[in-house]
Structures are given as structure tokens and as C-alpha cells.
Amino acid sequence: MLYINGEWRHSLSGNTLDIYNPATGEKISNVAYCGKEETREAIEKAHDAFQTWKQTTGQERAQLLKKVADLIRENGEEIAQTITKEMGKPITEARREIISGSNYVEWFAEEAKRIYGETIPAPQIDKHLMLVQQPIGVVGAITPWNYPLSMVTRKIAPALAAGCTVVLKPAPSTPLTAIKVFECFYKAGLPKGVVNLVIGPAEEIGAELTSNPLVRKITFTGSTTVGKKLIRDSADTVKKISMELGGHAPFIVFEDANMDAAVEGAISTKFVNNGQTCICTNRIYVAEEIAEEFGEKLAAKALQLIVGNGLNESTQVGPLINEQALKKVDSHVKDAIAHNGEILCGGERMEFSNLNGCFYKPTVINHANDRMKIAQEETFGPVVPIFTFKSEGEVIEKANNTNYGLAAYCYTSDLGRGLRMMRELDYGIVGINDPAPIVTQSPFGGLKESGIGKEGGKQGIQEYLEKKFVSILIG
Numbered sequence: 413m414l415y416i417n418g419e420w421r422h423s424l425s426g427n428t429l430d431i432y433n434p435a436t437g438e439k440i441s442n443v444a445y446c447g448k449e450e451t452r453e454a455i456e457k458a459h460d461a462f463q464t465w466k467q468t469t470g471q472e473r474a475q476l477l478k479k480v481a482d483l484i485r486e487n488g489e490e491i492a493q494t495i496t497k498e499m500g501k502p503i504t505e506a507r508r509e510i511i512s513g514s515n516y517v518e519w520f521a522e523e524a525k526r527i528y529g530e531t532i533p534a535p536q537i538d539k540h541l542m543l544v545q546q547p548i549g550v551v552g553a554i555t556p557w558n559y560p561l562s563m564v565t566r567k568i569a570p571a572l573a574a575g576c577t578v579v580l581k582p583a584p585s586t587p588l589t590a591i592k593v594f595e596c597f598y599k600a601g602l603p604k605g606v607v608n609l610v611i612g613p614a615e616e617i618g619a620e621l622t623s624n625p626l627v628r629k630i631t632f633t634g635s636t637t638v639g640k641k642l643i644r645d646s647a648d649t650v651k652k653i654s655m656e657l658g659g660h661a662p663f664i665v666f667e668d669a670n671m672d673a674a675v676e677g678a679i680s681t682k683f684v685n686n687g688q689t690c691i692c693t694n695r696i697y698v699a700e701e702i703a704e705e706f707g708e709k710l711a712a713k714a715l716q717l718i719v720g721n722g723l724n725e726s727t728q729v730g731p732l733i734n735e736q737a738l739k740k741v742d743s744h745v746k747d748a749i750a751h752n753g754e755i756l757c758g759g760e761r762m763e764f765s766n767l768n769g770c771f772y773k774p775t776v777i778n779h780a781n782d783r784m785k786i787a788q789e790e791t792f793g794p795v796v797p798i799f800t801f802k803s804e805g806e807v808i809e810k811a812n813n814t815n816y817g818l819a820a821y822c823y824t825s826d827l828g829r830g831l832r833m834m835r836e837l838d839y840g841i842v843g844i845n846d847p848a849p850i851v852t853q854s855p856f857g858g859l860k861e862s863g864i865g866k867e868g869g870k871q872g873i874q875e876y877l878e879k880k881f882v883s884i885l886i887g
């Protein structure tokens with residue numbers, strides 16, 4: 413169903429979209445599939461709702477958002493099952509997403525009360541100068557399938573907390589989770605028009621969101637290619653933009669690192685969500701003298717990972733989202749082999765007699781080199797190459813040799829080196845001996861072609877506020 417102006421709706425055409433479980437290939441549901449007319453209506457209703465929503469106090473918005481966070485938690489198991497069924501991640505990871513996704517809502521409920529302005533010292537005594545912060549207006553939000561709950565709440569919660577209203581377009585493979593979140597908005601009693609959900613063809617809905625002058629802000633998480641298009645399309649109406657785009661994370665292991673911790677860290681940053689996370693490790697750089705031992709240990713651990721249907725409690729790695737994703741992963745592996753890469757484990761599709769999904773064996777490639785595609789492109793799957801390096805300067809140069817700049821990881825027991833790496837790595841997120849740097853409090857966002865702006869943390873709400881300068885002549 414669509415959700416427009418506080419009502420659950422079918423599309424005007426009656427068109428629907430079938431939703432499939434990527435682990436089994438089975439159809440699990442179908443949802444209303446709309447186009448630009450419904451999107452335009454949703455924008456207009458969001459604009460109407462903005463006129464009253466912006467007049468509410470932070471306290472009032474906080475109370476409603478707290479209810480939403482509670483409702484997500486109360487319905488957590490049902491939403492987690494939905495996440496796993498529609499995009500495949502292990503149920504244990506889907507439950508973790510319930511925690512992170514609801515935490516974002518609670519965090520921004522609190523931040524709604526802390527939208528401060530500034531008083532500016534004036535150059536003359538008869539003037540009073542101020543900077544006030546106000547909600548920007550209607551927000552068009554477009555989200556990916558890989559974190560179908562937390563990518564939605566990490567955008568909508570700060571927007572609502574700031575006093576904005578929203579039209580969301582979720583990814584076509586994961587609308588069911590978005591619908592569940594909107595049920596929580598509905599039950600919490602958000603005024604009609606404040607949040608709206610449209611599901612339909614990406615280009616058509618995207619074109620309406622980016623061209624409609626009533627939309628004042630576009631917030632997007634997804635691939636760099638689509639992000640660039642949305643930036644271009646938003647230029648004509650000069651919208652504010654936030655872009656959370658692709659990544660190509662380096663994972664650097666120095667000779668003085670705690671080897672076992674580094675291996676564990678590499679496993680978790682690579683194979684979480686089956687490698688389909690923007691901050692997933694995509695390239696491992698290991699100091700030459702410890703590279704063989706590291707590779708053996710990593711492959712041994714990767715071989716132990718339990719691959720299967722995410723609904724099984726013991727599954728650690730689920731299916732890829734679709735056949736196209738599997739083909740890309742396999743092409744990176746084949747290309748690596750053609751460039752003299754050695755497969756330490758995996759390297760091929762995985763078949764199950766009772767599952768019709770896109771499974772790929774967790775794969776570690778040794779003797780990687782810069783001629784391989786995987787050295788430059790985001791793989792978005794359970795494959796990792798191991799490169800070697802001789803010096804700190806060399807690895808910094810290699811790690812930074814990409815247009816991406818989202819997340820980087822570094823393992824060392826030398827504090828000074830850790831600090832130098834923090835300074836030199838051109839990435840928006842750096843984990844030093846920490847494979848899981850992201851928490852609700854983190855300002856999440858990339859440098860270079862990985863994005864613009866921050867989500868989460870105290871910075872997240874700023875993306876939905878405008879600063880207005882006011883000068884009062886006292887007389």
C-alpha cells in the first residue's frame with residue numbers, strides 16, 4: 413500500500429509490484445505501484461502539512477517520535493522477519509537493525525529539543541544580530557534495500573525532528589519493511605501529510621521529487637551513479653542535498669597489529685550483510701611479512717561461515733539480493749583470477765537443493781594487484797582480495813587511490829601510527845582497531861564521491877535545517 417496524507421491507498425492505475433524472497437525465489441507479497449501523479453499529490457500534501465508541523469514545538473515532535481521508536485521495538489520481531497524475507501540478511505542481523513533503526517528515532521526525538529540558534533556580537537550598539545534555525549520544508553527521501561529499516565529511519569527521524577515533512581521512495585525490492593515503519597508512524601498518531609510513502613518506478617518518482625519546486629531537500633542513499641544524477645536533476649530548483657553513496661573500504665593490517673583481532677575484524681567488516689554494506693571492507697592491505705599467515709587465517713575463518721536462508725537462526729551469510737548482483741560478484745572473481753589472483757577459499761556460486769536464491773561462497777583472493785577490477789570498483793558481495801605493502805607511505809597512497817572515501821579500517825598497536833593513519837586516510841569514517849565504528853552518535857558520511865553531508869549524531873539534524881540571519885535595529 414501507499415501512504416499519502418494519512419491514508420493507506422492503492423495506486424491510481426491499480427498496478428502492483430511483486431516482492432520476492434531472495435533466499436528461496438518465492439513471491440512473498442505484492443504492493444501498490446504508483447507513478448508521478450501520486451508522487452505529486454504526496455508532495456502537495458506534505459507541503460500543506462508542513463505549514464502546521466513547522467509550528468509544533470520540539471517537545472511535541474519529540475513525544476511523537478518517541479512513540480514511533482517504541483512501536484518499532486514492540487513490533488521488532490515481525491519487522492525483523494520482514495527484513496530477512498524481503499532482502500535475505502540473517503535474522504540475527506535483522507534484529508540488530510531493529511535496535512539501530514529504532515535508536516535513530518529515539519536519538520532524533522531527543523535532538524528535536526536541541527535546535528539552538530546563535531546571538532552574534534554586533535559591530536554597533538544599536539543592532540541585535542541573530543542566527544535562527546528553521547526546518548527546510550518538504551523532503552524527498554530515496555533509500556536502498558540493504559538496510560531497509562535503518563536507512564529509512566536515519567533520514568525520516570531527523571527530518572521530522574527538525575520540523576520538516578517527508579515523501580519517501582524506498583527501494584523496489586524492500587517496500588514491505590518501509591510499510592511496516594509507516595504503520596508505526598500511523599499508530600503513533602503523526603498528523604496527516606507529515607510522512608508519505610510512494611512505491612513505484614525509480615526514474616519517474618525520482619524525476620518528480622527532484623523537479624518539483626515544493627520539495628526543498630533531497631536525501632539519498634544508494635549508488636554513486638544514481639546519486640550524481642539526482643544532484644544534477646536537483647540543480648534546476650537549487651535544492652539542498654544529502655548524499656550517502658558507494659564505498660570501497662580499505663582494511664589495513666600493519667606488522668605490529670594483533671593478528672587475531674585483525675582477522676576477526678576483517679571477517680565482520682567483509683561478510684556482514686553478505687558484503688552488501690557501503691562500509692564493507694573491499695580491499696585488504698597486509699604488511700608483506702605477515703601476509704601469508706593473515707591470508708591463511710582469514711580463509712580458514714571464512715570457510716567456517718554458515719551460508720543459507722537468513723530465517724535459520726544459525727545462518728551467518730545470506731543470499732545476494734538478485735542474480736545481477738551475483739553476476740557482478742562472480743565477474744570480479746573471474747577477473748581477479750585472470751590477473752593472477754589465487755583463490756584461498758570460495759570463488760563460486762553456492763547451490764542448495766531446497767533454495768532457489770543467489771548464494772555465493774565467502775571468497776578470499778590472495779596476491780591481489782591493481783590491475784584487477786576489484787582494486788577500483790565496489791564489489792558489494794562476499795569477496796575480498798588481499799594486497800601487500802612494504803611501507804606506511806605506500807599503503808596510504810594505495811588506500812587513497814580511489815574516487816570513493818566512505819570508510820577505512822586500520823590495525824596497528826602503535827598509537828602514533830594509528831593517529832597518522834587517522835590524519836592521512838581520505839575517508840569520512842576511520843576505524844582504528846575497530847571494525848564497528850558506527851553507532852547512533854556517529855556522524856556518518858563519506859568524502860569525495862562517497863557523498864555529501866552527515867547522517868546520525870548531532871550533525872544529522874542539521875541537514876534538515878536552514879540558517880536564517882536576522883538583524884534588528886534597536887533604534
Ligand code: NAD
Pocket residue numbers: 554555556557558559581582583584614615617618619633634635636638639641655656657658659689690691790792818858862863
Ligand atoms: P541504487 O542507487 O541502485 O538504488 C538506491 C535507491 O535509488 C533505490 O530506492 C532505487 O530505486 C533508487 N533509484 C535508482 N535509480 C534512480 C533514479 N534514476 N532516480 C531516483 N531514484 C533512483 O543502489 P542500491 O543498489 O539500492 O544500493 C546499493 C548502493 O548503495 C551501493 O553503492 C552502496 O554502497 C550504497 N549505500 C550507501 C550507503 C551510505 O550510507 N553511504 C548506505 C547503504 C548503501
